[in-house]
Amino acid sequence: MERKFPKFTILLIFLASFCCSFLHAQNQHRNQNQHRGAQPQLFSIKGKVVDWDADYVNKAVVLIPEIGKSVETDESGTFELTQIPEGKYHIEVYAEGFLEYSSEIFFLNENKLKYNIVLSKLLTEQIVVTATRTPKLYAETPVRIDVISSQDIEIKSATNLAEALCQTAGVRVENDCQNCNFTQVRINGMEGKYSQILIDSSPVVSALSGVYGLEQIPAEMLDRIEIVKGGGSALYGGNAIAGVINVITKEPRENKIVMKLHQEAISGKPLTNLGFHSSLVSKDLNTKAFLFASYQNREPVDLNADSLSELGTISNTSFGLNFYNYFSKLDGNLKLSFFRIFEERRGGDLFEKPPHEASSAEWIKTDQIGISSEWNHSLSKNTHYNLSLSFVDTDRHSYYGSHKDPNAYGTTKNPLLFVNGQLNYQAGNHVFSLGIQHKQDKIKDEAIGYNRIIEDTYHESGFFLQDDFKIGKAFSLLTGVRANLHSTLKKIILTPRVSILMNIMKDLSFRTSFSTGFRAPQIFDEDLHITQVGGEGMIINNSPDLKEETSFSLSSGLDYGRQSGQNLLQMSIEGFYNKLFNTFILHEIDRTENARVLERINGSGSKVYGFSLEFGVILGPILSLSTAWTFQQSRLDEPEPEFNSREFFRTPNTYGYASMSHNNKLFKIELSLEYTGKMKATHYAGYIKEDRLETTHTFWVINTKLHKKINFAKNSSVNVFFGIFNLLDSYQKDLDMGADRDSGYVYGPAKPRSFYAGFEFSF
DSSP: OOOOOOHHHHHHHHHHHHHHHHHHHHHHHHHHHHHTTOOOOEEEEEEEEEOTTSOBOTTOEEEETTTTEEEEOOTTSEEEEEEEESEEEOOEEEOTTBOOEEOOOEEEOSSSEEOOEEOOBOOSOOEEOTTTSSOEEGGGOSSOOEEEOHHHHHHTTOOBHHHHTSSBTTEEEEEOOTTTOOEEEEETTBOGGGEEEEETTBOOOOTTHHHHHHHHSBGGGEEEEEEEESSOOTTSOSSOSSEEEEEEEOOOOSOEEEEEEEEEEETTEEEEEEEEEEEEEOTTSSEEEEEEEEEEEEOOBOSSSSSSOSBOEEEEEEEEEEEEEEETTTTEEEEEEEEEEEEEEEEESOTTSOGGGSSEEEEEEEEEEEEEEEEEEESSSSEEEEEEEEEEEEEEEEEEEETTOTTOEEEEEEEEEEEEEEEEEEETTEEEEEEEEEEEEEEEEEEGGGTEEEEEEEEEEEEEEEEEEEETTTEEEEEEEEEEEETTOSSOEEEEEEEEEEEEETTEEEEEEEEEEEEOOOSOOGGGSOOOSTTOEEEEEEOTTOOOEEEEEEEEEEEEEEEETTEEEEEEEEEEEEEEESOEEEEEEEEOSSEEEEEEEEOOOEEEEEEEEEEEEEETTTEEEEEEEEEEEEEESSOOTTTOOOBOTTOOSEEEEEEEEEEOSSOEEEEEEEEEOOOEEEEOSSSSSSOEEEEOOOEEEEEEEEEEEEEETTTEEEEEEEEEESTTOOOOSOOOOSTTOOTTOOOSOSSSSEEEEEEEEEO
8 A cells, every 4th residue: 555645744744845955955065165265254363461460471471272362462562363253262361470370161153352461470480590599489499588579679769779789688778977878788797798699690889989989879770689608609709608698680671761850858958869770672682771861969958957068069970881792503693781870968067168178078989880791501401501701990089087187088999800710510310500709999098188008809700610400309519619729828728618408398398508608818908988077087008918708608498489370479488597706806016196096806706696588478469468577696705895895886786678469459568667766876076075885776667658640652661759758757866066076976867857859750
């Protein structure tokens, strides 16, 4: 029997066949159009990548993983991804110094989607160079290093190196003269002459230039500052007993010009600071140049109405150039640098007259020229060497006198040459460093009126060997030894160093270091900065039996740092012990008509010990808090002869700081508090009748700053700021008066209450 299909079934089959035929025809038509060059609709994504402070992030890699398409941001942080088909995607961003970014999944079906990205800074990783003279992550370095970043320098509104070093754990910058206001930096309580100041890892700051050098080096020259506390490193020579301060100059990363005005009022008297720096980078990034210039002028400030200044005049003009070139075929980097610093400062009275017509005057005119070159070359994946040469010539004219003394003029010339060669070889988990260095320090100092003529040339050579041994992820050992030969010594001095890093857990590490150092006897020292009382000069001779000062130091500490998204918690505790042997002391052996004759001899030893605590928390771009406190004891083995005291003078047992930074939509506010505890200070007769040893008061200094960054145009911005230093006017109240004052009897904060304002324009 023949089976019949229902009519509706036949109709369905017909409709299905029709639809299939229609779809097949459409598909053929589409294929023909594609064959003729027709494309599906494509889209693009455009946006900017910035950091917390709304600064542009250049060279960030913006990636769409689903299709493997990526692009780098330009100088203004802008990126554009094109030719993207419709679909579901997410964006990932990678940039050096920032946490990785990953967006939520989104559906792209519109043209030119705008996507702005804010990156969180990677706060726990820092690149340091001081411990090994090669770039290395701080987390992998056994030597503890304190880093003052360019952002820290900006927050402090620092105009020079001295101001940049403030608010650092275990470090104090003090004003040591009421006339010329020379400063020194103390590391863990030890005088400035026990620290070595480096510029780009070269020890070119001499005993002469170090007297005023902290204020002469402008902030425009600084990229960051690295501080290693404790005895001498295997890589550096003498005068590194207390530690090393390494000034790292700026290397350009983008094409940029920055101009700054900082105007300050100190007790109604103006201080003007003008700054400029420009960065130039070639398109292939192989050639870079950095140019900086700075001008500072300060009027004299008299705080006790005795016609003599407490803060003298300063006129400083500085400029310099860093040039970099990468030779890709050789895999080598060349750096050439030049700077010139010209400064004239004067304290006392009658500034419109020559120094010898004033009742009291200290006048110093310094002209300093520095040139350097550095060559870094990779011979292979495991072998690298560094060659560097630095030369700094300092020419100084001075007057240290009172009561219109015509004999107090002097001239000093101090050319210094430093040559360094270092070879690094990696063998498995070991990085061996072998190096040789030589420093030549010439000094010619003439004070004809005091019959003082010093003309000497000091040679210091060093040979060092260091092993940086990394044992897995949890343990690192840095060992080194240096053989030192100084022209004033008849023997070779060995200074070994051992440092250990243990990563106890992911966020907790333990560091300990043992090191030794030495300080060779030299005729010229910062002792020759004369604190005038009665117009006497000073002549210093070394004892024939004088031995070098030596030291050993031990430090141990824990570092904890944990970053979660945009938040960071950091804590550290460090204990330190520094023992000094054969301390140099001066005792009077004769007196001429207008000068004291002193002899430098070896005294007893001394020791400094204590601990520092640091704590910091960053809550994204909104709030950050930090504080650091140092508690220490400084003792001579035997009482010094003048005041029968065993305490270090001008060294408080407790000092520290706390700071807060808050950012909102209107402005950013910075608050800081600095504390200086009681200390012993010598007070010599002149204004007072008899010499005496004073106990100073404590000081609490509060500083505040408001600033606002405004971005406009493409890669242009202006940062406007206003601040008050020493808000409560916490300042020394018992300053000496008159021409016979003890100008060295000055302590406490560097300035009274001061107001400042200015702007920084970059484009």
